[in-house]
Amino acid sequence: MAKEHSPWDAKQKDVLQDVGRGWHRLSTFLTHVGRPTPHSDGVFVNHSVARGSTVLFPSISEMNADGEKAYQHQLVYGAMGNPVQHELEKVLTALEEGLHTQVVSSGLAACTVALLAFLGSGDHLLLPDSVYGPTRRFAMRFLTRFGVETSFYPPMAEEDQIRALIQPNTRVIFAESPGSHTFEVQDIPMLARVAQTHGARLLLDNTWGIGAFKPFDHGVDVSIQALTKYPSGHADVVIGAIIVSREDDWKRLRSAAIEMGECAGADDCWLTLRGLRTMAVRLEQQSRSALSLARWLKERPEVARVRHPALPDCPGHHFWKRDFIGASGLFGVELKPEFSASMMERMLDSFHLFGIGASWGSFESLVLPTTGGVTRTHPDGFEGPAFRVSVGLEDVQDLKEDFVHAFRKLME
Structure with a gap:
């Protein structure tokens, strides 16, 4: 499915355009993207940590308008995002070249929130046999309780094999490339083609490929990242993210995260943003x-x-x-x-x-x-x-x- 473009300000667009996508220039991109904008009063190089739960509004009418703000990376309530989380989401959106990012509490939460956003009772899910173990357990122990059927496909399956597994109620094809522990690299464009033909979403755990694989250029609908790994980089943070390339997918994803109370703390977001600078x-x-x-x-x-x-x-x-x-x-x-x-x-x-x-x-x-x-x-x-x-x-x-x-x- 065609990806839509993120409403980046001019400076961030220039950074993305000038640096390009090359692996060898990733360090320049990560050094400059998502930085505070200098002004006459001066500004620190890094964003500050703002901890909080309550967000104050000047009037009841403005507070009542917070429903739409929740989908626009604006402050509503602490559990729906904080300033440094929003800055981290901007950087990840640019890195993956998506439209919106939802930061969540862990890599596993990124998998589960994404699945719950696009699956419902009576739906069918295709998972690669090489998928991350906790994602597999979530499908078999949790999703089945709510009427979601899961089938496992060989990670190196060819197109005709995948099409044979598709059911009328298949809503999600999940991929993890390379596979967890066994490292099979999947044919993502082929999976995207099958998913699009049958009206399903292609979700990809792209944790191994961060910076090296551009999911939306290859037809992926939803990219999943365990930011615990290379982005934070110091074994002291548990955090995850989900990136989408279409506005309608963002509405479903954001609603799921809000309804499940999924969020990440300001300190974890700040540490991850700092880690990304040297990733x-x-x-x-x-x-x-x-x-x-x-x-x-x-x-x-x-x-x-x-x-x-x-x-x-x-x-x-x-x-x-x-x-x-x-x-x-x-x-x-x-x-x-x-x-x-x-x-x-x-x-x-x-x-x-x-x-x-x-x-x-x-x-x-x-x-x-x-x-x-x-x-x-x-x-x-x-x-x-x-x-x-x-x-x-x-x-x-x-x-x-x-x-x-x-x-x-x-x-x-």
Whole structure:
């Protein structure tokens, strides 16, 4: 569906036009977009944090007009947005090249609010089998209670397979590209074509692809971001966002967020806005280190396969090469079948630099098991035990040496 244009002021439009979309110029864009406008009294470089619940109005009539303001990124009540949240939403709208953004309390909330905005009782949802685990559980444990049917499709399904799964009541096709833990890159333009033909919305979890994939250029209707990851970048914020490209979709999304009381605190929004200023330089190093580490791991005798979208043997690599302008620092590793899951666990426990924990995209490197922690309806293609790697800001040579140490434990 055609995207509509955001009502940006002239200065912000100039920034977007001059900087362009190139990955190598993302740092300039993020440095200058959404900044306070200088005036004769002077202004700080960064926006201030304004904490509050009650918003005062000069008259009853003006207060009663707040219904429309709630859809225009204006102050109404603390739970409906705050000044720094609105500034963060402007930056994200420009970054994703959408029309409006709704910031919410977490990445999972971004998934659930978006789904609830476009689904109702009696509707049908198509989810990729590679979807983020909590999104899968939300569909199976929550949406089913309210009469929404969910079908899972193989992430590498071709167009005829997707069309065969479409039902008359299919309202949403959900995509996550690359897939959570298994890193299949999906054919998003094809999914958009199918969705549009059947009057469904295409929702995309674009967290991995932030800055590297422009969802609305490829037919996506709703883009979802876990801002907890690269945008905040310091493992101290839980926050999410939903971006749309059409005004009618914005009305539905904003109404859903208001009715569910979904919002984000001013401090979390401020920290995320600050993190975005350095996201490009962090991503550049992390993506470069991750690809170097992935190529090195691919040559290790203990490793059966590395699932990194930039590597030719990763499922959907040709879609990544066609549609993306960069990669993040997250990828998967599959050990050879001769190693057991318990042996892999012993290996992961022995790292010195890699932490063990959920989430990713922060300054520190992390590992997390895939085997034993991921549910699939269709075969995932793994023969040996697998784990996920999130590369941080450490020197890549130090990370390789940490793997050498861990591989020794694998062999004990």
